Amino acid sequence: MRIVIIGCGRIGAHVARCLATAGNDVCVVDSDVTSLTRLGERFHGQTVVGPGFDQTILEQAQVARADAVVVLTNVDAINFMVAQAVTELFGVRRVTVRVNDPEFAPVFAELGLDILDLPDLVLDRVRRALPAAAPAGDGTVAPGTSR
Amino acid sequence: MYVLIVGGGKVGFHLGRMLLGKGHEVTIVEQRPARAQLLQGLVGDVVLVGNGTLPSVLEAAGCARADIVAAVTGDDAANLLIAALGARHFRAGRTIARLNDPRNESLFRLCGVEGLVSSSSILAELIEREVTAARVRTLLAFPNGGAAIVEVDLSARSAAAGRLVREVAWPAGTLLILALRGGEVRIPSGDTQIDAGDRLLLVAPPEAEPALQSLLAPETP
Numbered sequence: 001m002r003i004v005i006i007g008c009g010r011i012g013a014h015v016a017r018c019l020a021t022a023g024n025d026v027c028v029v030d031s032d033v034t035s036l037t038r039l040g041e042r043f044h045g046q047t048v049v050g051p052g053f054d055q056t057i058l059e060q061a062q063v064a065r066a067d068a069v070v071v072l073t074n075v076d077a078i079n080f081m082v083a084q085a086v087t088e089l090f091g092v093r094r095v096t097v098r099v100n101d102p103e104f105a106p107v108f109a110e111l112g113l114d115i116l117d118l119p120d121l122v123l124d125r126v127r128r129a130l131p132a133a134a135p136a137g138d139g140t141v142a143p144g145t146s147r
Numbered sequence: 148m149y150v151l152i153v154g155g156g157k158v159g160f161h162l163g164r165m166l167l168g169k170g171h172e173v174t175i176v177e178q179r180p181a182r183a184q185l186l187q188g189l190v191g192d193v194v195l196v197g198n199g200t201l202p203s204v205l206e207a208a209g210c211a212r213a214d215i216v217a218a219v220t221g222d223d224a225a226n227l228l229i230a231a232l233g234a235r236h237f238r239a240g241r242t243i244a245r246l247n248d249p250r251n252e253s254l255f256r257l258c259g260v261e262g263l264v265s266s267s268s269i270l271a272e273l274i275e276r277e278v279t280a281a282r283v284r285t286l287l288a289f290p291n292g293g294a295a296i297v298e299v300d301l302s303a304r305s306a307a308a309g310r311l312v313r314e315v316a317w318p319a320g321t322l323l324i325l326a327l328r329g330g331e332v333r334i335p336s337g338d339t340q341i342d343a344g345d346r347l348l349l350v351a352p353p354e355a356e357p358a359l360q361s362l363l364a365p366e367t368p
Contacts, residue, residue, distance in 0.1 A: 101201065
């Protein structure tokens, strides 16, 4: 399977290494060449340096023939733009977008994105680690409160 | 009208000041606290400090009741997200996005951004007008590319010089809309005489430009 990963932070690099080791055809895109060093010397997939929303960069990453695209940068606006570019310019259907600020989870979903809601995943895991009696809320936070 | 401006840089500031001067209600959302404070001193109490891509900040700024949302930050990703949220989440009246990098234009269009203002392209066109010797100069190109407003200085070598407007064989699809002579602005009719040295403004499709040039500013008579 060809999998294109946009954003080579610690999470992106981890996902890329594991999927490549498992035998997938992995391509990683990051605008910062030093971020790509996180992949390590044993990574044998493709790497592309440049902004993930740029048409020529996405062409180099051959997203049009990707089975899946995973957008994992830590900037929500960039993730949104990358997802739009991948779907609108290249017609990729399976695109998953990381949500960094929990505010974006409902609106990204409303705008039609398949979201990877990291804050909620962490919350969910923490809840399960708590003793059963602990009040854990429903994940909503009043607007304007600090995070 | 209520205009929500996101991005308090030079573009946002001048837009806000101009709209306030015309009596419109304005809010400027600016992320950098120091810049926001500076703006507050310049335009008054219409500045909201916050990250304008965040739904909570847009909501606090009254995005849902805005007649126009103008996303004019220096970051195309932010502008695209603000435009999408304004149009599709808050359903504001109209959204306008500033395009910083012309390479992102096709993506903005595919995403359905209605009002797209490409600051770099506009600047490039204005500068091109100043530096090139093109005889037919584009003043304003309409977004769909079907027509533009162009200007030509009527040459003494032109067969149209000294003629009445109705005697001139204008290329198909073109329309003379103004004839400027010195400081005088004339709205032409069929009986208006155009003379060498007049600056003519026309609506014209791009393919008519060579014909306009050979008619109005030929290299040889």
